Amino acid sequence: MNKEETLQTINAARDAHISQMNKIEALLNGEEVENPTAVASTECAFGHWLYNKNNRVEAIIGEQFYQQIELLHTKWHGEYSRIFDIFFKNRKKGFFARVLGLSKIEEKEFDKAKLYYSELKETTEELLRILGSSERRIAALNESKFL
Numbered sequence: 711m712n713k714e715e716t717l718q719t720i721n722a723a724r725d726a727h728i729s730q731m732n733k734i735e736a737l738l739n740g741e742e743v744e745n746p747t748a749v750a751s752t753e754c755a756f757g758h759w760l761y762n763k764n765n766r767v768e769a770i771i772g773e774q775f776y777q778q779i780e781l782l783h784t785k786w787h788g789e790y791s792r793i794f795d796i797f798f799k800n801r802k803k804g805f806f807a808r809v810l811g812l813s814k815i816e817e818k819e820f821d822k823a824k825l826y827y828s829e830l831k832e833t834t835e836e837l838l839r840i841l842g843s844s845e846r847r848i849a850a851l852n853e854s855k856f857l
Contacts, residue, residue, distance in 0.1 A: 727834065
């Protein structure tokens with residue numbers, strides 16, 4: 711990949727992560743979400759970008775930035791898994807569950823999810839900050855680094 715393509719993949723990864731956060735926010739607003747974000751850090755769109763050996767992320771942004779991004783991404787998924795469990799893992803689905811009110815999340819669990827989301831938001835801000843620093847670093851690199 712050349713420099714421009716590398717920058718485009720970083721933008722796509724950022725957009726994918728923001729989209730994941732938007733899905734979680736939608737859940738907290740009571741909306742139904744199809745295809746929730748994967749719990750495993752290697753299965754989400756951001757993880758596909760991060761761990762794709764063909765795009766040489768680690769070699770281009772450097773080991774230090776890569777490790778910070780990987781650490782924050784793993785932390786994010788750990789925090790997200792708690793929200794996922796509340797909204798998807800133990801929730802009964804189907805017509806009768808909705809009619810009988812069994813699919814509704816208890817208020818206490820919903821409050822927990824909001825707390826978890828605030829932690830997730832902080833991790834996201836840090837992740838996006840490091841990603842932005844990496845992007846500025848890439849923009850400053852000579853094109854020869856990408857050959």
